[in-house]
Amino acid sequence: MVQGNTSTLVPLPREGSVVIGRAAGADVLVEDASVSRQHARVGVAEGEAFIADLGSHNGVRVNGERVQGTRPLDGGDVVTLGNVTLVFHRGERPLPERRALEAEGLRARLSEELDRVRGSGLAVSVLALEVESARVPQGELVRALHGALRLMDGVGQVGGTLMVLMPDLAGEEAEAAAAHLVSVLSPLAGRVRGGLASAPGDGMQTDALLGAAKAAALAAEAGGTRVSGPSMYRLALGERSVVVADAALTRLFELLRRLAASPLPVLIHGETGAGKENAAWAVHHWSPRSAQPFVPLNCAALPESLVEAELFGHERGAFSGADRARAGLLERASGGTLFLDEVAELSLPIQAKLLRALDQQVITRLGDSRERPVDLRVVAATHRVLADEVKAGRFRQDLFFRLSAAVVMLPPLRDRPRELPLLARAFLEDACARAGRPPLHLSAATMEVLGAHAWPGNVRELKNTVEYAVATSPGPVVEPSHLPESLRAEPEPEAEPRTEGRAETPRTFQNLAEELRTLERQRMMEALEATGGVQTRAAQLIGMPLRTFAFKLKQHRIVPSRGRGPADE
Template sequence: MTSHPLLQAIIPLVADLARELPATERYRRLLEALRVLLPCDAAALLRLEDGWLVPLAVDGLSGDTLGRRFRVEEHPRFAALLEAEGPLRFPPDSTLPDPYDGLVESHRGHLPVHDCVGCAVRFDHKPWGLLTLDDLAPERFSSLDLAVLQSFGSLAAATVSVAARIEQLHSRAEHESLRAEGYRLAATPRSRSLIGRSPSMRQLQKEIELVAASELPVLIQGETGVGKELVAEALHARSARASRPMISLNCAALPDTLVESELFGHVKGAFTGAIGERPGKFELADGGTLFLDEVGELALNVQAKLLRVLQSGQLQRLGSDREHRVDVRLIAASNRNLADEVREGRLRADFYHRLSVYPLHVPPLRERGRDVLLLGGFFLEENRSRLGLGGLRLDAGAQQALLAHGWPGNVRELEHLLGRSVLKALGRQPNRPRILSLTAEDLDLPKTRTEPAVPPAEGHAPVTTAQNVSLREAVAQLERRLVTDTLARHGFNRAAAARALGLDRANLARLAKRLGVAELPGNARGTGQRGASRSSAPQRSSR
């Protein structure tokens, strides 16, 4: 005797309830069984978090969907499903925009979804999220399918409950305060968080969970644009100091004369312009976390004073001899290799060892595989909401272009690229479309993962590749040539050159000084003049 199809689909899932499985695998199996029971083009399970619906598992939707965040108030279909008592089917001719229009993988182009059903998944009698089914063909679903979906929704709630209970047990075993931390984060959600499912990002997230609950100083290292500040925020949010402030300071954005005042504070009359008493970042972060970004830019004398505060917990405001005691957890970040900076004498060894008690490396985007699509989905949804579009998607060619690119600017480059590409693609449309598809041509990226060639400027030899030249020396040659050429191209206007290089002015000044091109005069034009300036008395660099 043949079992009922519903029982055939449900029995394996019921058996899974007694097994210890990762939550993502439970959700994947849930959607797989649902599509066998109710054949359709796409299914999704979304979790409700602070007014946003976050996809936890999708089947049949574009790979970037997992990176998207759907604001409920902007999607009336989602809002209706969350408010309904049971499953809900939208008429094929419904005028309500469908969030999945253009995201269904089984169709080339951006044919809108024609039939859509869904139901709220409830946990502890409250809406936990949504289960949705979509099909490109009209009249795909029937009243019988709604009854089946209702039964499946109950099983989804049980699956969610089991996954949540297991997660709670693990959390309690690791740190009893994580549960309270979850409520705190729910009350003050961050606009952005770490997104990624690649092995390197999973490892990073595991290390964040491990070290966050400790009081150890953490040094976050990684290339520019990888999201080091998000890592710092995640560490603070998961720490016992989460209810206290996290104070940030970009050490590269301030001249050396102001860094001490920013860190330690000052009293009235401590220097010209100090018209009142002012606490520094350390005092503002008392009881919480201090995040020092680009910490490798600090001058040696500032490093020594900072080291004293880290060791004793005591500081003096500039111009004062009174001691202030602070309790601060330090998180530092740098895009430089600080061990190399110690060897070069630009960073104190004792300061470095104090910072790097627990080092974390944030992987560059080029090493994160398909994470680029998840991040792309997140940024596309931000742009869709900001521009008021009904749908914003990447076609297959655009997805391949994103996966093939080398991303020298990392996540920041991806964010800016997509924002720029959406505007360009929108501007080429004769009429404002409801669903906008980005193509590889819109992205305008190289077709293969190669670094762009930098041709030598006139008067410059190409970077040497002799066997006796180290990688560091070759990189320094390339940096020196790029900085020199950019300065020359902008008439040695440091502000304009810094903008062209994507640096702030203070960073450019330090980089130029380190590379030996800081003494170029503001009126030099030819190679001979530059050479003369190096051989004569040093010139003051303009600021």
């Protein structure tokens, strides 16, 4: 309250009213002659404030407007009573207690935020908080977090990890917020570690984003935070390098490093394009044989008639066209490492000769009777399960035991969702550098398409996809339209009619991710048909957020058609 040259702070009751005036019995006494004896009443009820004119001579004005009867007040309102000015300040309202979301509730909330990111191009960050030796119950930790968060932020728990969702924050702002939250919890616990992941940069899949944040938290120092992205690194392997961004892959290469020091044969299981040759090269590079040759052979790429000559070599005149003697791959690899990719594709006769050569460390060229000594290490790889091939009689058991002294499994890219966005960005950076063009960025919609693809070709397919996008994108952002057609629209499988008397053929299975996309496309088309092409109603019919529905229309190349089914709303 301002009167003359003085100002006074007048507290209001939580409930009830006060009378302002010159009368001795007024609750708020004013001495200015322009104010009536009982000029106005200010009341508070259910958290709302109001003012009423009590029949004063000079009236009551709020923000310059004359009050007739009663008028509500809001924070910052300026009230004039004659020559006296009142400024209404609203204190902080007590907020209802906010509880931590359960795991499923947190995932649902994050899924909604990711839908918003797809439609808006903004961001959302996830902070994982690993708390050790808490000195207070978890409810106190959650209350402490809520006191430091914005209303739009959310707190939940996944397993034993506290997760904080921070919409519209990324980069330095998100890192500053994460550091502040760690400092808030640190006095309440022995150790607090924070891990930060952001969409779209670290991916657009709910579980992948939560996993990236948790992994970063586990790698952080006590009392500090770590950002998900920097966990990616390039593993230098002499003339080659491998991008590693997954904890499982890090452990696998550490295992290969230990195996490399021994003379054991190594058998690598992995799908096409998963990086089997890079794994074999790592064994060679870290072994005592690294200065000697590394000789690769794709056993599936050679016709049966040439495999024996390629492996064991031949003398001049050994067969038609052999106009000169030639050393085979086993001889050329002597002293070094022979890499037999897709070894399961070798025929049984060749398998028998290979086993003899490995056991006795000697080879005999075609057209020659002389045995030649060889000293080599074998690393074999296959996308098949060799134990099953042995049971089926397609692979020799003795050779299987000879090759499988040490077995490693390369996980497919679809099982490494956290690695996908990191690899994509690394390949994008490399491809732009090779093309001599400014750096490009992947849009949220593009990250969504990449995350939804099954990647049957694994890392090789991803690298080819990114290089294609660099070639087709005018820049500066890679959109879904710049990706290969095979990623943007999966073809629907055609059902083959069954004829009577036809022999039963082994059942084939469609990739689950592709089957789900096909079903999703079908349901969206049915919903559009049922609603006459009205997207809002169609999205409601199948329980899909409208932004997601609109995005997937483009992804599945569905063109809504008007005039079919019920009339438009």
